[in-house]
């Protein structure tokens with residue numbers, strides 16, 4: 001009798017600290033049956049694949065891991081792009097734009113030549129602008145190209161609030177919207193603590209969170225990556241956990257809502273720009289893009305972030321599309 005097991009396959013391009021952390025996390029959670037590692041430094045990918053091979057005796061299930069080439073991309077369900085180095089001291093994520101764009105010019109056409117028709121998950125910074133660029137370069141529908149966006153910032157915000165209130169971060173419902181970067185904003189009007197609106201919960205606890213404190217928490221959230229960066233040169237565990245939650249939602253058709261960087265088509269009044277907002281994730285990638293209800297002041301903060309990204313998008317190198325353009 002023929003075997004009819006459907007295999008889930010993930011390819012990671014760029015197996016530095018972020019890519020390899022994603023790989024370890026994927027294997028540790030047994031999220032896919034096949035994992036292929038690609039790096040411009042092939043020996044590095046080979047080393048990572050060997051290291052992961054030696055974990056299999058202790059993993060929940062065995063994942064077939066190997067270092068590969070772009071030909072391996074043709075039947076991948078998800079390709080994670082984590083190529084390109086962290087910003088240098090004093091640079092912002094947006095300063096990596098031209099370098100990351102050039103790297104994607106080298107990667108994406110090669111992937112598309114393989115016949116790939118799955119989903120791209122972009123991590124390389126500046127992630128919103130690079131996700132947009134990968135969408136443009138690939139010619140895939142925008143539902144198939146997303147970035148990790150504010151998934152990591154939202155987790156950081158939840159961690160900061162949870163620590164302040166002595167709760168599990170899972171008991172805090174809060175998202176960061178806009179750029180995965182300095183201009184991101186927090187819609188405080190929608191924050192829920194222990195299933196209650198923030199202000200109601202604060203009143204019941206006899207606590208207050210002043211406007212200044214809220215602004216400080218927003219800044220702390222946006223700058224959290226730099227706090228880590230200054231101490232260890234880069235960040236990788238948090239982003240690997242966020243990326244894997246997104247990959248799992250797609251591979252397992254979870255219908256999970258997560259804040260990711262996605263193309264908006266009218267949400268919040270914007271078109272054709274990628275930024276962090278909650279999206280419904282399933283086997284078809286981004287199956288719906290949700291708009292968080294915002295106050296007028298919050299809309300202004302989001303506008304600042306979106307304008308920053310639109311300007312950065314406009315500075316991307318021109319694209320000759322390799323596939324079918326999307327209206």
Ligand SMILES: NC(=O)c1ccc[n+]([C@@H]2O[C@H](COP(=O)([O-])OP(=O)(O)OC[C@H]3O[C@@H](n4cnc5c(N)ncnc54)[C@H](O)[C@@H]3O)[C@@H](O)[C@H]2O)c1
Nearest residue numbers: 014015016017018039040083084085086123124125127239
């Ligand atoms: N979105 C986020 O929240 C987030 C968080 C952390 C890091 N990042 C970004 O992730 C990226 C990787 O960071 P890192 O710390 O792993 O860097 P790293 O220097 O450790 O690794 C980068 C890897 O990319 C490889 N690479 C470079 N050019 C390539 C190409 N053309 N094809 C294939 N591989 C190529 C390098 O050989 C290297 O192994 C950076 O852009 C960083 O800013 C994003």
